[in-house]
Amino acid sequence: MAARCVRLVRRSLPALAFSLRPTPRLLCTAAKQKNSGQNLEEDAGQTDQKTDTPCAEKTLMEEKAKLEEQLKDTTEKYKRALADTENLRQRTQKLVEEAKLYGIQGFCKDLLEVADILEKATQCVPKEEITEDNPHLKNLYEGLVMTEVQIQKVFTKHGLLRLDPVGAKFDPYEHEALFHAPVEGKEPGTVALVNKVGYKLHGRTLRPALVGVVKEA
Numbered sequence: 001m002a003a004r005c006v007r008l009v010r011r012s013l014p015a016l017a018f019s020l021r022p023t024p025r026l027l028c029t030a031a032k033q034k035n036s037g038q039n040l041e042e043d044a045g046q047t048d049q050k051t052d053t054p055c056a057e058k059t060l061m062e063e064k065a066k067l068e069e070q071l072k073d074t075t076e077k078y079k080r081a082l083a084d085t086e087n088l089r090q091r092t093q094k095l096v097e098e099a100k101l102y103g104i105q106g107f108c109k110d111l112l113e114v115a116d117i118l119e120k121a122t123q124c125v126p127k128e129e130i131t132e133d134n135p136h137l138k139n140l141y142e143g144l145v146m147t148e149v150q151i152q153k154v155f156t157k158h159g160l161l162r163l164d165p166v167g168a169k170f171d172p173y174e175h176e177a178l179f180h181a182p183v184e185g186k187e188p189g190t191v192a193l194v195n196k197v198g199y200k201l202h203g204r205t206l207r208p209a210l211v212g213v214v215k216e217a
Helices: 002-020 023-100 103-124 136-159
Strands: 159-161 175-182 189-194 198-201 204-207 209-212
Touching: 103 136, 103 198, 103 204, 136 159, 175 189
Parallel strands: 175 209
Antiparallel strands: 159 198, 189 209, 198 204
């Protein structure tokens, strides 16, 4: 009985194998399905690429705009820094130049008192006493005059100029009015009398002249 069963199985194996062999139609259907799957994957990839491209371009444009704004801001800051540096350089240069010009201002003010004393000394000497009969007084007077002339030369050399504004128009920046009085034959607003001469250092008033000003009668 067992041997019979074995023989039946052996006989039916070729038929079973033939029935399980894929047919050309099945192979064609499988190939189509495979190609359709690949095409779907490619279409999906292309769709994703098309979708990603606008997003990437938008991101790049936003980044570009941000960088351009940063560049503009940095350029403006750089220009302002340059302008501030140039202004600082000019101010520093001006201060240095003024220090050179007016650094001796305090020293000049002290010397003005010496010049005033010399001027008063020469003015106090009676002119009629300056004769050959009084050689000592004459030599002393001439020495004072020479000293006064020399000190004025030194003042001029260093930019210190004497202000003796008799008859000039009153200038509040250069003159200090001690009094106002009517003076016949003088124009109102002019200087009639100089009580003390003034001085200017490189165009800047170092000491105003003390004056009397003419006013209308």
